[in-house]
Amino acid sequence: MNDNNTSPPLNYLTNGHTVKSWLLTVDHKRIGVLYLIAMTCFFLVGATAATLFRLELATHNANVLANDTYNRLFTMHGIIMVFFFLIPAVPGVLGNFLVPLMIGAKDVAFPRLNLASWYIYMLGGLFTLAAIIGGGIDTGWTFYTPYSSVYADSHVILAGTGVFITGFSSILTGLNFIVTIHKMRAPGLTWMRLPLFIWAQYSTAIINVLGTPVLAITLLLVLAERVLGFGIFDPQKGGDPVLYQHMFWFYSHPAVYIMILPGFGVVSEVLACFSRKRIYGYEFVAFSSLAIAAIGFFVWGHHMFTSSQSPYAGLIFSILTYLVGIPTAIKIFNWTATLYKGSVELSAPMLYTLGFIGLFLVGGLTGLFLATKALNVHLHDTYFVVAHFHYVMVGGMMMAWLAGLHFWWPKMFGKLYNEFWARVGAVIIFFGFNFTFFPQFIAGYMGMPRRYHVYDIEYQPFQMLSTAGAFFMGIGLIICLVTLVSSIFTGRPSGKNPWKATGLEWNYASSPPDTHNFTVPVKVDVEAYDYTDERIYQDA
């Protein structure tokens, strides 16, 4: 569009200022920013819900919320955070922004489809918000039947439709990434030279395309049962409620990997940059993503050890769950080994990343407890499970997301944030997180069931600590948000490659990138993460 190379060159942010130029854009970078804004709003809605019910849980009796309100809040927290934040965060924002830039492409393979994905995501979000404004939904984010299909007296249809619609956004984005990564890599960028972020996005996209349709079918059946009176899950009509659980977890367990694998990709990039080392065992880290994606499809039954599924089926699910732990352990060992004899700089993204490794490690190890059949019988549906998946989802995925957001923030907006406050935010979030969720392991081990509005007083100390910790974490998140947003207005220009990182996005594209990404032809002649290459250390 603009072949004019005199300064200041137009970049993707300045090329068009109207609302229409944003809402009808097919530029993958602008779509990434649209996702960023929408997702931050959803995140704040989910976090508000958490704040309210954390206040309620500080004491053992009901003195802030009524039981129905409490049930609706934790359901809303789960639905919003899982389907509108965790699943689309890294693919939607960082994936959209970075996949073409990292592989040297002008855009994704299907730019219009990419914009359609964002609109589908928003439409699903609007249905879900309508359900919330209309009075909420009280089934838990898992929509277990026959409660959701027959008994619940809340907006299951609206919320279910919202999640159903949003699923298509994941499927289409996944499809887009698979084609883009296969067909649009720059000359010389072979598979084994790809950044690990791309490997992670690729694995995630495969799960999205294969798994999400099953969730869509499942939700459609629940809606059919609720609206038309089908008897698929309702035992009164000869249906089987446990069938629902099989179908739901067939998607929703792989969905855990949809959430966490992109985070693995972010961590690999940040770790390499701030230790100036190639990721140790690159091939193992790359293929472990694929291994996790594959085995992850066969472990869903570990959510159902006490559901009355066959105990022999349970054995298979148990052993496969341990096997999925092996590639995950490999990743952790390799990340740790990457630091060895490196040049480690504890910048804000690096602090988030190291925090990620520690918290994800605890999340993974406590997963072993839950995979153990005998232990699961006690721990299932207690706060132990709640703590476990928050260590994976928040301690793992959210820390990785914040690491990635800080790391690529200069690339996205061309500005440097205040490093001191960013580090303060990272440290407060790390400690606040542990303060919030560690006590929940003990409450669960003591036998406190989850989703309890009032509870026995013996669990109160843990819940009080948890509520106090949540406020610390909230303060950390506010510092993080203010630091990042204010940098857009007051930050110093970052230059092309402020972290002196490898990768096409840092070395071939300006910050913020040009509308068409690259103004010079891209050709790759080195392996990924070659931090001995002097070219990356030259100033932009």
Add this chain to the structure above:
Amino acid sequence: MNFFAIKTSPIAASEFAREWDKLWAYLMAVSVFFTVAICGVIIFFAIRYRRRSDADRPAPTKDGKLLEILGSVIPFILVMIMFFWGAKLYFDARIPPKDAIEILVTGKQWMWKMQHPNGKREINDLHVPVGVPIKLTMTSEDVIHSFYLPDFRKKMDVLPGKYTQMWFLPEKEGRFHLFCAEYCGTEHSLMIGSLYVVSQAEYERWLSTGMTSGSVVAASSEDPVAAGQALWEVHCMAACHTGRPGAIGPNIHHAFGTMRELETGEFILMDENYVRNSMINPNDDIAKGYPAAMNSFRGTLNNNQMNQIIAYLKSVGEGAQ
């Protein structure tokens, strides 16, 4: 509040709970070791190899296979120990002993209904004698619930339209938590109760009078076996199912707990779920050599009546093969 006086581990109220705690300790040891080791190494590396100058250019490390091999094999061995130990503990404690007292549990939004072998009922509380294995046969009248005894480390989902079982062996007298662990709606957190483990004598007294020190009086009492026998007669089940000449159904009168051959050639165990499903969906499992002629009792028999018929069939099933 004195934070040093806070309990941080649950009571272990049975042999199973103590075995459970040993397995828990093994996993804790593995977890603490890896958490400390990896976090320690990361902190050490972050300090030892900190960037001293922007001109630092660390030499690349050669990827070795040793880390990948050790990093797969050692965790693999450790988790396989977890797997086998966990599976063994689970399977050893799966089948209830033959001499267990059987109590019927029905979950309903938002209460637990218990029925003792002599028909005595109670709500949300469960009285059991110490030292005798207790088998719970459970079903739900509405949504999915889950019967959870944290001090015994036992939990089992309670489903509508199906029976599930769990059992435990109380070892000491006292009062223990009973929770619903599967989210079941508005008052899920109030679907709780107490398990009272009492002495044998006190249990006998409670069964006959409904009184123990400090418990509620139970609602009603009827003998489920007698009630089941009455239903068996009233609904003419005897005509079809007792092996009389010309009967159109298989003889199930003395068959509870045996394997039944089906038209498809498969064998199926005649247990609670089989009997119940045959009453509701009689054409699901057709017995070998008999026509699919039975009508469904759905809507005719309620949950409680089906339980009574099962209780009757169980009572006469003993010893007859």
